[in-house]
């Protein structure tokens with residue numbers, strides 16, 4: 239008998255297959271075209287997809303759930319990644335995987351990936367992009383896992399919008415590769431070698447130095463505990479709730495499967511009350 243894979247998240251109620259959760263996302267396969275290493279900290283996977291309709295893949299900051307392991311008789315082990323770019327002419331997407339030290343499902347998939355590898359995925363789901371109203375400016379705080387999202391957001395930056403972005407990465411080159419649209423100032427928070435990500439120092443330090451906090455619409459993504467602290471600081475400093483979109487992309491010391499179990503339990507409880515996906519306050523979950 240095969241041992242069960244503890245990274246597979248059970249969905250006993252089938253709630254994840256319902257329309258409220260799927261919201262027009264499709265099940266699609268990506269065939270790997272190449273894997274390159276543009277910087278030491280990143281593996282860039284270029285793949286080909288054949289979407290039913292390319293339109294939903296076009297706007298910036300689309301996330302996909304990729305099936306990195308498919309244990310027999312269980313749900314696949316899934317991880318969330320960002321579509322860094324989509325080219326409707328070649329039907330190619332790019333996904334940047336930040337390389338980290340743990341022997342994790344996504345890192346195992348990456349080590350085995352080569353041209354021709356097929357990766358099942360569900361998506362795309364568009365995530366928030368900063369679109370301030372009135373004369374507010376856009377502020378972005380991102381660690382290296384959110385650089386692909388920032389890349390896509392900057393590529394599609396609306397003319398006339400003023401913004402600043404603070405990017406934490408151990409890799410100068412990953413910062414240099416970001417687009418520089420007019421009206422945006424980029425700040426590099428270079429994490430020294432030997433300091434682990436999610437240190438709680440650099441992005442929060444930048445957020446604490448944000449002048450006139452009430453004058454910004456904020457988008458932030460990175461390590462979960464760090465992001466919660468950043469959110470709490472900015473709320474306390476006067477950023478309106480409606481102007482704060484803060485996401486925990488990963489959690490130090492915890493697998494995404496455990497995060498997904500907590501998300502699923504919350505979602506099930508909300509659905510039982512007749513509420514929908516919008517009501518899941520991800521960053522406030524007690525994990």
Ligand SMILES: Cc1cc2nc3c(=O)[nH]c(=O)nc-3n(C[C@H](O)[C@H](O)[C@H](O)COP(=O)(O)OP(=O)(O)OC[C@H]3O[C@@H](n4cnc5c(N)ncnc54)[C@H](O)[C@@H]3O)c2cc1C
Pocket residue numbers: 301317318319320321333334335336337338339340342343344345365382383384386387435486487488489490491492493494495
């Ligand atoms: C909307 C969204 C978009 C995302 N987009 C991207 C993206 O484009 N590129 C990207 O690289 N990641 C992205 N992430 C984060 C990615 O899903 C997580 O890093 C995920 O945990 C990786 O899975 P894993 O199997 O490697 O590690 P897991 O099995 O989830 O975790 C195993 C261990 O590895 C640690 N770990 C996980 N990720 C990191 C990390 N980056 N640095 C250090 N330690 C880590 C965990 O703390 C844990 O201890 C995104 C997440 C979300 C929610």
